[in-house]
Amino acid sequence: MTLLSSSEQQQVAEAIDRIEQRTDAEVVTVLARQADDYRYIPLLWASLIALVLPGAVAYFSGGLALSELLLTQWLTFAVLAVVFRLPRITSRLIPRAVRHWRASNLARRQFIELNLHHTEGETGMLIFVSEAERYVEIMVDRGISSRIDNAHWESAVARFTAQVGKGQVLQGFLECIEACGEHLAQQLPATHERNELPNRLVLLN
Structure with missing residues (x-):
């Protein structure tokens, strides 16, 4: 199991940059090799x-x-x-429930550690993937959840999860970012230029 190459990481960063030009949301992506060592x-x-x-x-x-x-x-x-x-x-x-519980905990820690809860207008969004657990989660702050119901992200998560299972992590990221961008641009269009958080893909080994 290998994480994305430098050129693939750049493609993810560019995809984030494109959708952030159309929305006030601050999108951060995280890719973890494994959520826990389960020793x-x-x-x-x-x-x-x-x-x-x-x-x-x-x-x-x-x-x-x-x-x-x-x-x-x-x-x-x-x-x-x-x-x-x-x-x-x-x-x-490892029971599936345990794997998903550990991955979900890691996603929540990343949301806090990356300051997604401190953005202007509370518009932070995290797209989190843990490869070993084949787990995908989209987390948003109140500025987004008050305008877009979480059900809107479910289809993107389901599709991305299937792609992770097939080893198509890069394609999954690109499609998920674009799908999220469509909803964000409609419900949370850009009002001014800003980029509070880095667009690079965060890797957790």
Whole structure:
């Protein structure tokens, strides 16, 4: 999994610049490789299996001495803790709800850290993507939400999410920015020239 190249990042910045010429909104884009390292997930699964599996085997096989049972549990835990840390396996162990919860939390932190809540007229918009979680979210400040219902962004998010799943992150950004720009230009047209926040794509490795 790779983040966008310099030339691709420039295309995103140029797309933001084009729509900001037509609206008072301040649009910021963020692309995260992964919302969390989920280090606790392999340990959690290894612990649960190590507690249950040896006991079940001992029960159905006629029993083990306490020392043998404890040793088997420790060995099971040690092996699974290593195996479950393999990226392909770890990703399958993480419930979708957990992945989306972590990505959503990161999106909210970015909204605050990038000062999208401090723009003139409260017109900040964040387009957030976390690749590993295949998660897309659009967040807007009150100056936009008071004029455009959040339902207007749902189709753009759904389309972008599907593109992330196919590895079409750049195309997803460009189309999403353009789609958002159409709504913003209609409901929040430009009244004066300003550019409070940088248009560059923010990358989180």
